Amino acid sequence: MAAETGTPTTLTLKSNDDELFSVAESAAILSVTIRNMVEDGCAGGVIPLDNVDGKTLASVITYMNGISAIPADEEKKKSYRDKFLSDKDFETLADMVLAANYLNMSCLMDAVSAKIAQVMEKKSVGWVRRKFGIENDYTPEEEAAVKEEHKWTFEGVETDDDN
């Protein structure tokens, strides 16, 4: 019956740290995960999103509202995405790519993963390991051998103190 009244339907999303967010259904269904829930009729109450924290969900909802307000103009959407991601730090980007994957939002997923790859450019190996929490499994000799193979690629790399 609510759909007949003509007012936009609002969904309530709950993050894994119990924050509640209201979002217009038309924006929320950019997420295929949420769209499926709506179509299956299980979006009546609160929609729990167990893999997304409140801070990340707030960002994702800002994106949903922003991008759905833009009419079908791919150029404008792209420039919105670029602007939206330009001030995000690496940790936020990492949280967002996981959220985009869980929510099944391909446009956000593509944009964030491209941004992550772009941020990685010109960063030192140590920076990449630190940011991704990757353990160095080379022995010192092996690492020296890999670096020796491609010495020239380490020219022009930013110094390690840039966080």
Place this chain on the structure above:
Amino acid sequence: MQRVRVSSQQAPVHKLGDSQMTLSPKFRLPAARSTITDHALDFDSSLTGEPLIPGFPNDVALQCLLRVPVDQHTSCKSVCKRWYSLFGSKELFFTLRKVLGFHDPWLFVFAYHKCTGKIEWKEHFLLYVYFY
């Protein structure tokens, strides 16, 4: 003049992959190659083992890593052995890009630099290149 024995005269095609063949010095890779290659994991087994990025499902990690420009690959190889096996093989890298449905084409431009005498190259994401 050195004669080269054509193996097909003695060994039929099904002999390819025979253990003798891999042990034969003729087919051995030059010893000067990096010892790391020995440790490079078969990529399938590395996918089932530890993740490419801790905390990331491998398909999400691949979405990010497969977008890293080719001129960064050699430094990415130094991160860890799993990354070495991903970035160490261009065939694997571009096959995975295809499998995961990356359709944006890359344009590789090679140029000879008159002053330095070096051949330089750079790839461009064609989506962001404008032709005049």
